[in-house]
Amino acid sequence: MKVRFRLDHPTDPELRAEYGFDPTPLVQWFVEIFLAPRAQALVVYDALQRCYDPEQPLFGALRFLVEQTFVSGRDLDAAIEAFGASHSVRLSRSARKALEVLENFKAASE
DSSP, rough: OOOEEEOOOOOOTTTEEEEEOOTTTTEEEEEEEETTOHHHHHHHHEETSTTSSSSHHHHHHHHHHHHHHOHHHHHHHHHHHHHSSSSSOOOOOHHHHHHHHHHHHHHHHH
């Protein structure tokens, strides 16, 4: 069953990303970028796209969110560090959002 989460763009209220995991071999980790009110994705990252990284597919999905400016690389780095920490880490609001994306991807794949 495909698990999907929504992430609003931090500065453009017309843009949203939907991301998650589809256990079918043709899709797996995915990110779809939408421009409101369209139902069709403008840009897609999944196993069917040339930009898909089969060696590190989850990292590729996260990198895609950075490239599409939904999270910053710095926030993602802080979130990755916090994700693996055994203690509580103080994060900015935007880094907490990146951490939520990581947690959602993890939950989607379980």
